[in-house]
Amino acid sequence: MKAVVLEEAGSPDRLRYQEIPTPEVTPGHVLVRVGACAVAQRDLVERRGGHPFLQTPIVQGHEFAGEIVEVGPGVTRWSIGDRVVCLYTDSCGDCDACARGDERRCSRISESYGLTVNGGYAQFALVHERGLAPLADGLSFEVGACMLSAIGVGFNNVKYKAAVQPDETVLVTGASGGVGLAALQTVKLLDAHPWALTTSQEKAGRLEEMGAEVVIVDPGDSFHRQVRQRRPDGVDAVIDCVGSSTLGSSIKSTRRYGRVVAIGTIDPAPLSLKVGSLVVHAIDLLGSDNVTLDALGEAMVLVRDGKIDVVIDRTLPLSEAAEAHRLLEARAAFGRIVLVP
Ligand SMILES: [Zn+2]
Structure with a gap:
C-alpha cells in the first residue's frame, strides 16, 4: 500500500511517500481503508519530535475516517463495510473509566495511532476495535476525518x-x-x-x-x-x-x-x-477534556444537521503530506487540511 512514513523526527522533508506492506489483521483488530485523514497542528509537534512517546519510523495521522474491509479474530463491535472514525487511541475495556462506559478517559491505553503505532497517512490502517467510533450516516470521510480532534x-x-x-x-x-x-x-x-x-x-x-x-x-x-x-x-x-x-x-x-x-x-x-x-x-x-464518546456523537448530529460547519481549507493527495505540514506551519490554512489516499 502507499503510505507516508516519518523515518525520524525532524522537518517536513522527513515525511516520505512510499510503498510499505499492507498490515495483516491481528486478533481484536480491524483493517480500515482510509477514506480521508486530517492533518492537525499536533501532527507538526509530534513530527518535530515534541512528543516523548513518538516511535519512529511511523505512519503519522490520528484523525481519520474510513471503511472496515477486514475483521480480525475476536472482534465483536464491527463488520466489514462499517464506516468509522478513529478515536486516536484504543482503550483497555476494564479500568474504572472503561467500566462506566467512559472509554475516552481510559487509564491503560496501549495504542496511540500515528504516535506509537501506525496511523492514517496511508491507504489502510490497522486499528484495535476499541479505537473506533461509528461515522454518522450522511457524513463524508473528509468531514469524518475532522470530527474527533x-x-x-x-x-x-x-x-x-x-x-x-x-x-x-x-x-x-x-x-x-x-x-x-x-x-x-x-x-x-x-x-x-x-x-x-x-x-x-x-x-x-x-x-x-x-x-x-x-x-x-x-x-x-x-x-x-x-x-x-x-x-x-x-x-x-x-x-x-x-x-x-x-x-x-x-x-x-x-x-x-x-x-x-x-x-x-x-x-x-x-x-x-x-x-x-x-x-x-x-x-x-x-x-482540555478532549472529547467524550457522547459529545462526539452529539457533535456529529450537529454537523449532519448543518448546525456546525466543518471548515476544510483544502484536500490534498496523500503524496503531499509534507506540503500539508508546511502550509500549517506557515499558518496558511483556514480550518483543517485533509489528505485523501
Ligand atoms: Zn480502560
Missing part, C-alpha cells in the same frame, strides 16, 4: 468543560484553526457571544463570516490589552487553542470568577505564570 474537541470543551451559558462573552484563541472554528461556532450555538483572536488581518473577515462578533488581530502575547479596551471587566471565558504563547494573555483577558480552558499545545514551551493573577481574580484554569 477538530469538531469534537472544540464542541466538548465549550459546551461541557467551559459550560458556556447564554449571553456570556467567550474569546477563542487560534480561532482560524480546526478546533478554534468549531469552538467559535459552538459558542454561537449556545446563544453566547463569540470573540476571536487571530494573528492575521486577512483571516479576520472570514472569522466574522463564521460568526465572530469581535475579531482581535494580534500576533503577540498581550492581546488582553485589546480585550480590556473593549470590555474592561474582561470576557467570561477563554477557549485557548494555542498554548503557552497565548495562555498568559488569555488569563489576563478573563473577568473575575471567569474560566480559561487550555486546549492547544501548538506551542509546547513551558509557561511562566503569575499565580497571583489566578488567585486574586479567582479564575478557573481548566485542562
Whole structure:
C-alpha cells in the first residue's frame, strides 16, 4: 500500500511517500481503508519530535475516517463495510473509566495511532476495535476525518468543560484553526457571544463570516490589552487553542470568577505564570477534556444537521503530506487540511 512514513523526527522533508506492506489483521483488530485523514497542528509537534512517546519510523495521522474491509479474530463491535472514525487511541475495556462506559478517559491505553503505532497517512490502517467510533450516516470521510480532534474537541470543551451559558462573552484563541472554528461556532450555538483572536488581518473577515462578533488581530502575547479596551471587566471565558504563547494573555483577558480552558499545545514551551493573577481574580484554569464518546456523537448530529460547519481549507493527495505540514506551519490554512489516499 502507499503510505507516508516519518523515518525520524525532524522537518517536513522527513515525511516520505512510499510503498510499505499492507498490515495483516491481528486478533481484536480491524483493517480500515482510509477514506480521508486530517492533518492537525499536533501532527507538526509530534513530527518535530515534541512528543516523548513518538516511535519512529511511523505512519503519522490520528484523525481519520474510513471503511472496515477486514475483521480480525475476536472482534465483536464491527463488520466489514462499517464506516468509522478513529478515536486516536484504543482503550483497555476494564479500568474504572472503561467500566462506566467512559472509554475516552481510559487509564491503560496501549495504542496511540500515528504516535506509537501506525496511523492514517496511508491507504489502510490497522486499528484495535476499541479505537473506533461509528461515522454518522450522511457524513463524508473528509468531514469524518475532522470530527474527533477538530469538531469534537472544540464542541466538548465549550459546551461541557467551559459550560458556556447564554449571553456570556467567550474569546477563542487560534480561532482560524480546526478546533478554534468549531469552538467559535459552538459558542454561537449556545446563544453566547463569540470573540476571536487571530494573528492575521486577512483571516479576520472570514472569522466574522463564521460568526465572530469581535475579531482581535494580534500576533503577540498581550492581546488582553485589546480585550480590556473593549470590555474592561474582561470576557467570561477563554477557549485557548494555542498554548503557552497565548495562555498568559488569555488569563489576563478573563473577568473575575471567569474560566480559561487550555486546549492547544501548538506551542509546547513551558509557561511562566503569575499565580497571583489566578488567585486574586479567582479564575478557573481548566485542562482540555478532549472529547467524550457522547459529545462526539452529539457533535456529529450537529454537523449532519448543518448546525456546525466543518471548515476544510483544502484536500490534498496523500503524496503531499509534507506540503500539508508546511502550509500549517506557515499558518496558511483556514480550518483543517485533509489528505485523501
Ligand atoms: Zn480502560
